Amino acid sequence: MTGEEATAPEPKPGDLGDRAAELAANLAAVEERLAAACAAAGRPREEVTLIVVTKTYPASDVRLLAELGVRHVAENKVQEAAPKAEACADLPLTWHFVGQLQTNKARAVAEFCDYVHSVDRLRLVRALSTAAERRDRELRCLLQVALDKEPAEPAEPAGPAGPDAVGAPAGAATARGGLAPADVPDLAGAVTAAPGLSLAGVMTVAPLTGRYAANPRAAFERLREISSGLRRADAAANMVSAGMSSDLEEAVAAGATHVRVGTAVLGVRPRLG
Template sequence: MSIRANLDVVHERIARACLKSGRDPAEVTLVAVSKTFPLERLQAAADQGQMVFGENKAQELDEKATAWTSSDVEWHFIGHLQRNKAPVVARHADVFHALDSVRLARALDRRLEEENRTLRCLVQVNVSGEQSKFGLDPSALAPFLEEVAQFERLRIEGLMTLAAPTDDPEHVRPQFSLLRSLLSTPAPGGNTRLRALSMGMSGDFEVAIEEGATHVRVGSAIFGNRSYQ
């Protein structure tokens, strides 16, 4: 199928999930996960009105954002970020989905000051309990929010999680529900206002939407399978 056809299918899936849960599809941002795909594929998606793209490697974000000639897209960085790569995200990203340490927050804030920019951030929370995943333990969220409130260039707007891999999306519904419940974590004000939930990927985003997702990260259902050669 073409990217246009794939986008139509994904938007229909989003609409059905919203109808089932009594939500407005306009509340859900589709982040097209474009990692490993060439700019030509992103342009094909942009030609169909898809203007939000997600990357998880700093070098690839740098290359694509630099080569993109117009300013009409949003770049979301959705992967784990090492502090030495903070300059790239500070320069190019509109939204960072994986804030998970005070040291990283400090590095980003410093670079954003140099770039004279602000950055919308989501805090990554490990709700699956898997040792292999990055993110805060849910119990660490409240003190973390207090600590990062000092960084004026960061706008803490919500939470992100990676659910456990499963063939049955219903198995991860409790994880999505837990993340939604964490939105009620007391926030210190200032740069923090928890509203957004980034959760759900190609195989489980309907359940994520039913549980309150405002951002779904969809790659293969739009661009096809990846080749990691």
């Protein structure tokens, strides 16, 4: 096994009925989880938006999801997202980009995307701004925060740090991208000042290393603190994108406004053998 994800093939017409039933059942199960999580947190269900991550699945699934009431969908690879968004352009959907984004793909993202959740560096801000201006549209940007780049508390003596050292930006953090919490205010200011962009909020993925490893609730609570700081400067930057299929309950409890769910709705993704 290579571990690489493959794109699911387009289903035959006769398969669509079964697939629609499968997606409906999965959506109902996720909705039940979200409703229970909101009730446990004392929050109205409408405070949390479900974003269905449709990566590796065909446009036909997006259409079925739209028929089932889904209005927010996400992708993480430009080469897959762009043609899928074009094929579904007639649907009342809001498109989110949640993957790591190269600056040379900013123009393609600006063609179809409404929200970019993975803004983490100044060069990307500039590229997205240029692309949005060329399209005469506004892109809503979320800053991706890498919480495993936050130092441990209390501060530890300086010295050699191995790849698994607490607070060290380990390989997993680098692969996922994101900026350190301390760098959020400066990049937020750059987004706010950039033509064609607006600051929507913050996003994170529960870290595998560092002080928040194996504690997604604490990680998401820290993200909420960072969000509160942003909102003091810009009240419109109120999105907190956190939580996926495995930890959406922790995200809701910690104040997430948007959860990004893929596997729990669409099923286990196909992989290349």
